[in-house]
Amino acid sequence: xxxxxxxxxxGVVAMNGLPxxxxxxxxxxxxxxxxxxxxxxxxxxxKGLARASNTPGRTQEINFFTVGDDYYLVDLPGYGFANAPLxxxxxxxxxxxxxxxxxxxxxxxxxxxxARHGIKAVDEDILTLLDRxxxxxxxxxxxxDKIKAADRExxxxxxxxxxxxxxxxxxxxxxxxxxxxxxxxxxxxxxxxLE
Ligand code: GTP
Ligand code: MG
Numbered sequence: 001x002x003x004x005x006x007x008x009x010x011g012v013v014a015m016n017g018l019p020x021x022x023x024x025x026x027x028x029x030x031x032x033x034x035x036x037x038x039x040x041x042x043x044x045x046x047k048g049l050a051r052a053s054n055t056p057g058r059t060q061e062i063n064f065f066t067v068g069d070d071y072y073l074v075d076l077p078g079y080g081f082a083n084a085p086l087x088x089x090x091x092x093x094x095x096x097x098x099x100x101x102x103x104x105x106x107x108x109x110x111x112x113x114x115a116r117h118g119i120k121a122v123d124e125d126i127l128t129l130l131d132r133x134x135x136x137x138x139x140x141x142x143x144x145d146k147i148k149a150a151d152r153e154x155x156x157x158x159x160x161x162x163x164x165x166x167x168x169x170x171x172x173x174x175x176x177x178x179x180x181x182x183x184x185x186x187x188x189x190x191x192x193x194l195e
Contacts, residue, residue: 002067002188005068006066009064018064018103023105024072026110028075028076028140029110031078031112036059036076037051038178039110040075041178060077060088060092076099079096101135102133107194108136108191109137110140111139114142115152116155118162127166127168127169128166131167136170138172138190139174144175144183145180156173
């Protein structure tokens with residue numbers, strides 16, 4: 001589905017810069033450094049497509065990627081921490097919130113959760129915003145290669161319990177590793193079946 005046909009379209013810094021809402025759109029949200037850009041690279045099979053980095057706050061714009069003429073994949077700036085001056089951070093956070101609550105063609109928001117940390121208060125804020133905006137969201141656990149199989153169950157339960165309180169949550173939780181490839185094919189097929 002994605003290989004060879006995903007291209008970077010543009011980075012957006014204000015709502016009036018969004019591309020026309022003329023196709024299916026899915027976005028990747030999550031705390032800074034959770035692995036959003038890495039996941040997009042893994043999904044599309046193109047390593048350097050979305051810029052991934054060790055520095056939290058690397059993605060500072062809403063980055064749009066096109067998959068043929070069918071989809072937009074959207075890489076969002078992280079929330080929760082950023083290595084930038086406060087006014088700049090507040091500007092992104094406002095943009096992020098406007099985007100998440102005001103994009104008609106946004107079919108699903110994938111909310112990435114670090115498998116080592118589970119859902120935090122800052123994540124809850126975003127989940128609540130998505131509930132209010134009636135945007136269906138799905139949780140994706142990232143970096144599962146960094147935890148022991150036994151600990152996966154624990155985070156999984158924590159996330160499942162948290163999701164049960166959110167009306168906009170899609171119940172299936174996807175476990176992924178962009179490094180090792182776990183869950184990538186699953187996530188591709190989830191996106192491919194959206195209408
Ligand atoms: P911001 O744009 O700053 O919000 O970060 P991001 O969510 O886009 O995270 P990014 O993809 O840049 O990854 C952050 C760090 O985590 C990088 O050093 C990645 O190499 C690492 N990382 C991402 N996914 C995985 C994974 O599945 N496994 C492991 N071990 N490391 C990962
Ligand atoms: Mg990023």
